[in-house]
Structures are given as C-alpha cells and as structure tokens.
Amino acid sequence: MHRFSSIARVGAVFGAFALAVAIHQSPTQASDVEASATYRVVFVPSWNPTNHPTDYPFSHAKQGLLTPVIGATHGKDFKLFAAGMKPTPGLERLSEMGKHDPLDAEIRKSIQSGKASTLIEFADASPGPVHPPVSHTFHIEASQSMVSLAGMIAPSPDWFYGVSAVELRAGGKWAASMTVDAFAWDSGGDTGTTYMSEDADTMAKQATRLLDNDVFTRNGHRVPVGVFIFTRVPSM
Numbered sequence: 001m002h003r004f005s006s007i008a009r010v011g012a013v014f015g016a017f018a019l020a021v022a023i024h025q026s027p028t029q030a031s032d033v034e035a036s037a038t039y040r041v042v043f044v045p046s047w048n049p050t051n052h053p054t055d056y057p058f059s060h061a062k063q064g065l066l067t068p069v070i071g072a073t074h075g076k077d078f079k080l081f082a083a084g085m086k087p088t089p090g091l092e093r094l095s096e097m098g099k100h101d102p103l104d105a106e107i108r109k110s111i112q113s114g115k116a117s118t119l120i121e122f123a124d125a126s127p128g129p130v131h132p133p134v135s136h137t138f139h140i141e142a143s144q145s146m147v148s149l150a151g152m153i154a155p156s157p158d159w160f161y162g163v164s165a166v167e168l169r170a171g172g173k174w175a176a177s178m179t180v181d182a183f184a185w186d187s188g189g190d191t192g193t194t195y196m197s198e199d200a201d202t203m204a205k206q207a208t209r210l211l212d213n214d215v216f217t218r219n220g221h222r223v224p225v226g227v228f229i230f231t232r233v234p235s236m
C-alpha cells in the first residue's frame with residue numbers, strides 16, 4: 001500500500017515535471033525552428049534564341065552557357081552586386097570568365113566579418129541553347145535572411161545573371177515560396193557590346209548596371225534569362 005502510493009506519487013511528480021518541460025520547451029522549439037530555415041532554390045533558365053534572338057551565340061562552341069551560380073545568404077551590410085556599385089575583383093572575374101575564385105574568397109571574408117553567413121555554390125551549369133533547370137539547397141538564419149546569387153552569361157564581355165538581396169523573411173515569417181526574375185547585368189569590368197566582343201578591359205571600372213541593350217530587351221522591356229524559385233523545405 002505504502003509502496004504503491006509512492007509509485008503513484010513519483011508518477012504524479014514525473015507527470016508534472018514532464019508537463020513543465022513541455023510547457024517550457026514548446027515556445028523554445030518554435031522559436032528555434034523560426035530562427036533558421038532551409039530552402040531549395042531552382043534556377044529555371046529561359047535564355048535561348050527564341051526569347052533572345054539578337055546576336056544569340058549559336059556559333060560559339062558552347063552555344064551559350066549560364067555558368068554555375070555562386071552567392072551567399074547575408075544581412076543588409078553585404079552586397080554581391082548592386083546597380084551603381086563598381087564590381088569587386090571577384091564579381092568582375094565571375095562576369096568575364098565564370099570563375100568562382102576570388103568571389104568565393106570575398107564571400108568567406110564577409111562571413112568572417114559577420115556580414116554574410118552561408119556561401120552558396122551550385123554544382124551544375126545550364127548549358128544551352130536548351131537549358132535544364134539546376135537546383136541547390138541552403139541554410140539561412142533569421143538574423144541574415146537575404147540571399148544573392150549570380151552566374152556568368154557566356155560567351156560575353158562581362159555579363160552575368162542574378163538576383164540581389166532577395167528577402168526570404170517578412171513580418172517575422174519565412175516565405176513558403178518566392179519566384180524572382182533573373183535579369184542580365186553588365187558588371188562594368190569590360191566595354192564589349194555583344195556576346196562575342198573582343199576583350200576590352202575597362203579602366204577605371206564602371207558601375208554595375210542592368211543590361212538594356214537590344215540583346216536583352218524586346219519592345220522596350222527587359223527579357224529575363226530565367227527565374228530563381230525559392231521553396232522552403234524541412235530543415236536539414
């Protein structure tokens with residue numbers, strides 16, 4: 001009888017303890033879940049002779065290539081690229097040669113200084129003129145909830161495609177999904193005017209700008225070279 005009631009008391013105490021733990025943990029767990037998120041991003045290219053007929057580089061050995069994407073998750077003090085901003089050596093080399101080096105080192109330096117948090121590098125390019133979608137999964141923190149991505153349009157003097165400072169969190173909530181046009185940009189590192197222009201290194205560097213020449217506009221409107229589709233997925 002005594003022994004039985006002891007067990008009952010232990011059970012009651014344990015039950016109360018478990019309830020206390022549950023009450024204590026549920027808000028913590030919820031905020032932990034919201035403090036970071038995992039997204040799958042798919043790049044769906046639309047750069048092809050139909051959408052971009054002017055000078056489309058059919059004769060080039062690669063018949064047009066959207067080189068693998070590099071980028072970062074970051075806060076407001078980091079810019080992979082921006083209209084009016086001169087290109088870093090890393091952005092210039094990405095836009096002229098498709099190389100991730102030294103842009104990757106620049107991003108790592110920003111991570112060390114607390115301005116960015118994750119380096120993103122897609123494994124695959126989008127070879128043309130029929131471009132299959134490519135994708136990548138990345139982790140992002142609520143404290144640095146923006147993402148920027150870029151890759152080279154090849155061949156080209158210094159043109160790249162990308163998105164800058166896409167905010168994946170608004171009103172304290174992660175976006176379930178978001179689709180963002182990827183336009184063609186001129187990094188400002190070279191003065192060439194069409195895909196196959198000879199190298200003409202620009203000194204001093206010009207500001208990065210959206211391309212609004214005949215190659216990437218139609219009827220006065222810029223024609224994107226693809227879309228980035230961000231979809232939140234269960235955390236890694």
Ligand SMILES: [Ca+2]
Pocket residue numbers: 157158186187188189190191192
């Ligand atoms: Ca240029």
